[in-house]
Each structure stands twice: as structure tokens, then as C-alpha cells.
Amino acid sequence: MEQVLIIGTGSAGLTAAIYTARANLKPLVLTGTMPGGLLTTTSIVENFPGFPDGIDGFELMSRLQKQAEKFGAQIKFGNVESVDLSKQPFTAIVDGDPVQARSIIVATGSGHRHLGFKNEELLEKKGVTYCATCDGALPMFRNQPLVVIGGGDSACEEALYLTRFGSVVYLIHRRDQFRASRIMAERTLSNP
Template sequence: MAHKVVIIGSGPAGHTAAIYAARANLNPVMYEGFMAGGVAAGGQLTTTTEVENFPGFPEGIDGTKLTQLFREQSVKYGTTIHTQTITKVDFSKRPFVLWSDDERIEAESVIIATGATAKRMHIPGEETFWQRGISACAVCDGALPIFRGKELAVIGGGDSAVEEANHLAKFASKVYLIHRRDTLRASQIMQKRAMEHPKIEILWNQNVIEAKGEQQGLTSIVLENTQNKNQSQLSVGGLFYAIGHVPNTEIFKGQLDLDETGYIKTVPGTTQTNIEGVFAAGDVQDKIYRQAITAAGSGCMAALEAERWLEGH
């Protein structure tokens, strides 16, 4: 028998959708993923330590703990959760068919909340200092005490890299924007903002090739000049990657409309995809805000839209 709602993914978008769908007596079934996209169930929040910008937690809360609370709430209201990854889908007919390993699942409606994964550099020292000085989200982590008043570095050359550098400049004593070329990809207005900011210094033609530190965390990075290969060491208390995200949409290619970078296209102001009855919420369709709270909000939208759609079908 087909499930009324199947939710793929288990971050704030997936769990908010599950809570709303469960309370609407839709008996949602969630496939939370097992290390899908290289990240534990719960999504990107599980890769961050302190979350200080999620309403309701004035003291901040550990990212993994927050996702545990999401999960407990989903289960409490009647969501069935499977710790499996959906590996294939067929949206060409209804009920929709999904596969997880060997299991075949039928669904009247589907909410996709598979998120995106921040690109990493995979340099020596990265694993050691991940979340101990290295982060892929300045908005999430930049205001944490470990970064305040320190010299920080951002890697990247696009709008988001400049935005992250700007954001960090509020808390840091200085921000180095490190770019492997001699021009930024960022829009003119963003470039101007970076170049005129008294706390931001752009280091051109540089690659970060190693992260170094001590027991308490990151203390410096090794740079290599992309032109003459000269190496230098830069003392920083934090390193932020702003080299893009990869949306986890591989299994939907050829069935759902994706944009040029792989994000699911939704009808503006909704979570509707190009296939009726299939909805997308959270970072899998949002490359602008990428926050836990905006993902949660779109998860709510997806559940309400799925409920309304099911009533008419």
C-alpha cells in the first residue's frame, strides 16, 4: 500500500515537514539517510557545534543535540523513521516509487529535503581542526567566542565568499579573503565592498595547502602562491570555506527540473516542483539563505502544500 507522504532527508526541513504531516494524520514515513551526502542523519547541523541563531535557545545549543530534538518530536507525533538512504526514484507515474537498497516504497506524495553538502578542500589538517577552527558556514559559526577578536581567513572568490568575509569582519580583528586567482568572481558591488572594508585584506593568487594548530585548535595556515609556488605561513584563528555547496540531487536528475548548479527548481513562493505531488524543501532548493530556520520554514510549507494537494487527489 502506498504511503500518503514519504519524506527523504532528515534536517530541519525534513523534520518540520514530518511534524506538520504527522499532526495532520498523514502518517509520514521518513528515510533519514545513512551517511547520505557524506553527512550523518540530521544533515549539516550535525557538522556544527554551537548553534546560536535558532529561536528558542538563548544559551545556544549543540547542532547534533538540536537534530536529536527534531527527531524526537517527529517520532512523538507519529512519524515512522527508517535509517536508510533512498537510492532511486520513479516519479513518472503515481503512486511514486522509491527504492532504498532492496526495498521498494510507494508514495502518494513525496517531500524532498535531502539538503546540500558544503564543498571541502581536503587539505592536511582539515579533519583535525574541523569545527575546531575550520568551518564552512560563517553565518552559523562566525560569532562564536573562539573566533571573536581573532584574525580569520575566508577561501573563495564569489559573492558568498565576500558576504562571509563581511559578516566575519563584525567579530574579527581582521579578515583575509584568500583567492586562487587575481580577480574575484563576485559581483562588482560585492567586490567594491570587500576592497573598501578596513578590516578585509584580499590575498590574490594564493591556495591554502595545509592547516596547522595546537591542542586547543587552529593557529595558522600554509599558503602557496599559484604563480611562483612560493609558500608562506599565515597566523589565523579561523578558516572558513566559501567555495560552494553541492545539492544532494543526483538521484532526481532527469526527473525533476534542476538549475545549472543542481538545485531543485520550485515554483516561486511554494515548494512545488515540476511534478505534481513532489515537493522540495530546505537547502536542496535554497542556495540563498541556507539557514536551519529557513529550511524549517520551507519544511512547514511543504507539509501544508502536500496535505492540501492530497485532499484534492
């Protein structure tokens, strides 16, 4: 039986692995289908403390993994299909096999909320994106009319950010007022 099972090897999972490994808990860390998590898909990470010149996302995640392993974390390729948290020890089904653990840390990241339109997936990376700060500066979005869907803080923030690149930014939302905080809404409305 494992003392600690960590599901996910993104920045959250590997950070948990470093801490629990240093506490001598010998965590078993499962990668899922994306070892290293989302940051492995980006070229340069500029806001991780300690790297004044930025660091390549893949390199950063490899270093986090090495650091966790150095303290005794076991990192294994495996996808968790289900977990039973109704009784101790907890049981996770990993690629069909049960793994028992005293505690489980879920660090599976988050997914984008899709609109569910026909062909939305086909247009991903071809003009449809879910992260303005990740993709807004790409040539395909420069000097083009851009549309942001939503009326909350994230939508306002992303729309404001995109005004640096687009020829015009439309913010499309459902209600007659923004769900965003007042300060964000005011900032957005006062931007031409």
C-alpha cells in the first residue's frame, strides 16, 4: 500500500511530490497522458521565481521531476480511471489495476470550458483559443478583429489584453451587465 498517491505530474503534482518525498512519504506519482503537464507545451516560462531570463517549459518540468525523484518520489506512467474515497485505505484504479493508498493528492489540472459548437475542436489552434495570454501575440491574431466570449473577470481581462494585438476586440456576453467585478467591468467599458 502507498502512503501517498499523487495523481498528475504538472507543476502542482510535482511540487506535492517534492514536499511529500522530503517528508519521507515515498509518494507514488502518476503521470497521466501528459507527463510534465501543460507547461511542457510552452517554450518560455517567464514568471517562475529564480529564472530571471525565463526557462523552457519542458526543461522546467524535467527539473521538477528530477528534484522530486532525488528525494525518493517514484514517478510512473499511468492513468487513473476512478477512485474510491468511501473507505480507508483509498483505492484508485490505474489502467485497470487497483492501487491502494492512505492518502491521495489530486493534481489533475483543469480543462478549458468549451462552448460545444459544431467544429469547435477542428478550429482549435486555427483561430479558436482558450487562453489569450498564451496565444494572443501569435501572428494570426495580429491586426484582426477578435471576439472574446464571456462577461466575467477572465473575459474582461483577456479582452483588455487582446486590445494590444487585435484591430478591434468584441466582447460578447449573455446578460445586460457583466458578471465581472466592478473594477474589471469599468476598466473594460472605458477602453475604446
